[in-house]
Amino acid sequence: MTMTCDQLDALLPEFFDGSLTAELETAAADHLATCSDCRTVISELEGVGSLYRTHGRLDLPEDARERIRHALGIEDG
Ligand SMILES: [Zn+2]
Secondary structure (H helix, E strand, O other), rough: OOHHHHHHHHHHHHHHHHHOHHHHHHHHHHHHOOOOOHHHHHHHHOOOOHHHHHHOOOOOOHHHHHHHHHHHOOOOO
């Protein structure tokens, strides 16, 4: 299954919510592994970028953070 940037973008709420199916989550992770643009978007949404400092902490569940860190290949935030 190949996912486009637009498809990933549409799935971001579910991605952060942890409500993606395993298949879609795998597809999203595969896309992130090959798409630096989407990694940047996710990193900023996750709070690594300027959003974290300007808008405060995003209310993400820890398991979502874990999943995102794993998808991005980040061991520890
Ligand atoms: Zn992309």
